[in-house]
Amino acid sequence: MKKVLVTGACGYLGARLSKYLAENGFRITAFDSFDPSMYSQWTSLMEEVIIGDIRDETILYNLAKKQFDIVIHLISLDHNRSEDEPNFVSSINVMPTWNLLDKLSKNGLEKFIYFSTQQVLGKLPSTIIDESSPPNPINKYGLTHLLCEQIVNYYNEITETKCINIRLSNGYGSPVFKENNCWWLVINDFCKMANERGEIKLLSDGSPQRDFIHNLDISRAVGVLIKSKEDFIDNIFHIATGETWAILELAHIVADIYKGRYNKEIPIFLPDNSISESPELYQNEQRFNIDITKMKKLGFQPEISLQKGILELFEYLNSLYLDSSDIY
Ligand SMILES: NC(=O)c1ccc[n+]([C@@H]2O[C@H](COP(=O)([O-])OP(=O)(O)OC[C@H]3O[C@@H](n4cnc5c(N)ncnc54)[C@H](O)[C@@H]3O)[C@@H](O)[C@H]2O)c1
Known part of the structure; x- marks a missing residue:
């Protein structure tokens, strides 16, 4: 070993x-x-x-x-x-x-x-x-x-x-320790806002891209x-996953998964306090694409879809209120 x-x-x-x-x-x-x-x-x-x-x-x-x-x-x-x-x-x-x-x-x-x-x-x-x-x-x-x-x-x-x-x-994904410094990461932050405040608020116009x-x-x-x-x-x-998303698209994905899980619509606020109705604004923008061929050649393939990872985060956030176990 x-x-x-x-x-x-x-x-x-x-x-x-x-x-x-x-x-x-x-x-x-x-x-x-x-x-x-x-x-x-x-x-x-x-x-x-x-x-x-x-x-x-x-x-x-x-x-x-x-x-x-x-x-x-x-x-x-x-x-x-x-x-x-x-x-x-x-x-x-x-x-x-x-x-x-x-x-x-x-x-x-x-x-x-x-x-x-x-x-x-x-x-x-x-x-x-x-x-x-x-x-x-x-x-x-x-x-x-x-x-x-x-x-x-x-x-x-x-x-x-x-x-x-x-x-x-x-x-992104749930932390193992409650003290972990991870709630500034965009997907984690969106899930926490959705869970705690019933809304998502963007700090940018939603155009920046992330993998x-x-x-x-x-x-x-x-x-x-x-x-x-x-x-x-x-x-x-x-x-990386090799998939690039605009921040606005990620906000809508989190809101859609939240709706599917809790049967409740949540608003996505843009910095000027208007509400974003659709993720389509940046859909035709050119994107960078992080190439992961080298890791794939070693036999690695990402397995956790955004859907699964975001649901896992909601499970974690709920467990904070319900569960007293010391590890996630
Ligand atoms: N989190 C991400 O999405 C991300 C993305 C790209 C790269 N990285 C890199 O991956 C690495 C790990 O990231 P992370 O998010 O787990 O960071 P983190 O801040 O959660 O973890 C860093 C750890 O280092 C420890 N530490 C700091 N200073 C120390 C010291 N002087 N002596 C002993 N321990 C000390 C801290 O206590 C902490 O537990 C970092 O190098 C980071 O830059 C992270």
């Missing part, structure tokens, strides 16, 4: 991923600054839970001694906090990637999987975007992820460790990368 270190294991994606890998036969060491001890069902799945700050040299030194087969690195500030002062932002978003690779690749590490983002590409043109599309970040969050990709590429070149960059589009993938499909994709016997010389992989 492979021994896997997940950093950021208590975050929105890390908690789901650690649970999925533990349930699929991996020995997981979960590392995070968040203390998950009140989630006893989740912690009981982990081989070890280490609470600490990734900037701490002693912690890195002790992690290196544990001789992991695989590291999955998910620690980063979100896009808002990444706009903070450069020394602070790079100490969390960039330096830990370098330090982890520097220390752990010397100890027989087989694979290092880095969670990057589609935002390294900057503004997406309305074409097919494959992994060779040139990066051109337009915010600090994208910039720091691109710097990490370069560090990952360097270690892929000069060490025996297979170092992989995942370029993730946008996740959303459910967090369980993200976990499955990582499982495929872990098991693959590829040489990973070509080491960037899109994790």
Whole structure:
């Protein structure tokens, strides 16, 4: 059984991923600054839970001694906090990637999987975007992820460790921990507004486009990368569905699913407080399309439809009022 270190294991994606890998036969060491001890069902799945700050040299030194087969690195500030002062932002978003690779690749590490983002590409043109599309970040969050990709590429070149960059589009789906920072994600936010306020309010005109993938499909994709016997010389992989939606279309999809489940119409308010009657406004707009051929060639195919993922979110939101169990 492979021994896997997940950093950021208590975050929105890390908690789901650690649970999925533990349930699929991996020995997981979960590392995070968040203390998950009140989630006893989740912690009981982990081989070890280490609470600490990734900037701490002693912690890195002790992690290196544990001789992991695989590291999955998910620690980063979100896009808002990444706009903070450069020394602070790079100490969390960039330096830990370098330090982890520097220390752990010397100890027989087989694979290092880095969670990057589609935002390294900057503004997406309305074409097919494959992994060779040139990066051109337009915010600090994208910039720091691109710097990490370069560090990952360097270690892929000069060490025996297979170092992989995942370029993730946008996740959605229920969190494992109530504290997870996930309600700013557009689909999650729309479901929460529908559930709590009986309305959806858009912050934009609804024209921005997104590719959303459910967090369980993200976990499955990582499982495929872990098991693959590829040489990973070509080491960037899109994790996405390959389906692009305008935000307005997503709002109408959430409202339609809400109506089907609760038999109740909810209004979709545009920023000028007018009500959107139809999702068709942007239907003829050209779209970008995130190409997922490389992941498909490894055997990965997203399985959770928007319909299923949104229903799952409504189930979760209802369970918050009804259920006192400690894990979802
Ligand atoms: N959520 C998405 O849709 C999405 C999309 C693209 C890329 N990503 C990337 O995937 C990764 C995981 O995203 P997420 O949504 O789970 O983020 P998250 O903020 O929920 O999780 C990050 C975790 O890192 C931990 N952490 C932060 N600073 C730390 C420190 N100094 N020491 C130890 N732990 C620390 C936090 O406690 C948190 O649990 C990030 O790199 C993110 O940029 C996420």
